[in-house]
Amino acid sequence: MPSFVVSQTVFEEGKAAKAAGKPYTDDPYRAGSQDSADWLAGYTADEAEPSAAGPDEAVDPSAVKVAAGREP
Template sequence: MTVVVSNKIWLEGSAARAEGKLLSDNPYPAGSQESADWIDGYTTIEAEQLVAGPDAGENL
């Protein structure tokens, strides 16, 4: 389970993903809690899309 300390930074990561930025555009120092929160925000969108998508062969 991921622990997010800063919701603001999590939202920054999520917004960066939506804007088409790269994961490597993370502005926080590697290994810091801020970096982890940003990455979690960036990657959570992707995971939610995979879960929310229809199963193969499912009619829309």
């Protein structure tokens, strides 16, 4: 569980909603509330964290060129 979650119960509700195939828009809490943030944290708990470097920086550019059949 991320350290910013206040309610473990609400976090687990979000995880269960995703496991049940519900869309993230089924968040039952008021937008901007701590409960909504906890629910969405649970909903997205199994997703990879985005790279702070961005998608282009996360991969060696020379590997992309070689994989695409071009010389570096």
